Amino acid sequence: MQYRAEGIVIRSMDYGEGNKIVNILTRTNGKVGIIIRGAKKTKSRHGSLAQLFTYGEFLYFRNSGLGTLTHGEIIESHHLLRERLELAAYASYVAELTDRALQEDESSGFIFEQLKACFTAYGEGKDAEIITQLYEMRILEATGYGPVFDACSSCGNVVGSMSLSVRSGGVLCSKCGYKDPFALPLGDGALKLLRLFRTMDLRRLGSIQVKEETKGELKRAMRLLVDGNLGLTLKSRSFLDQMDKFPL
């Protein structure tokens, strides 16, 4: 069958002599793997469509398994995300996370829009760390791990300090905190922002100012949620961590 879909390249691999296989997250057909024949040849019309982060329209033939590209057009190449090391590190992480966390053919209209908005926001120079955390929250929701921050997940208490607990799927109040020895205490600022992250659509992200101290907390919180729920080992994340240790 012939398909036409808008998609974003979230993985690109060499395949055989001069070909590439890309995984794209599409607006309408979920995550799809497509062979792009001759993509590595210099005269290839479709070479740039095979590049990581490219947003384009893909026409492909597919019965089951991998599709084969028949035609395509670039809508936005996102070259800045490949050229600037810091942006490349964040975008690679987000792409790999999407590729690994989502199932093939899973319906993806909303998450596609969020990924598209995420890449746009990187390109606009917004805070890459915050954008990434917002997107991580979208992935947690899409995979059924959206945490509950409104009230203690054990007793429903809404007042007092809270700690983040993967095991309980959200936060625990000070009375219930003992139920999860791995719970991470959250300051007021971090809790407020996590609640905001839970409802914020990346397409509506304005400028957001976060104190360095709160940023550190947010980072630990999102790590706990992503690692504790998804349990993925991502190559791109070790690169991000290295960059953190040796800022550019």
Ligand SMILES: [Zn+2]
């Ligand atoms: Zn409680």
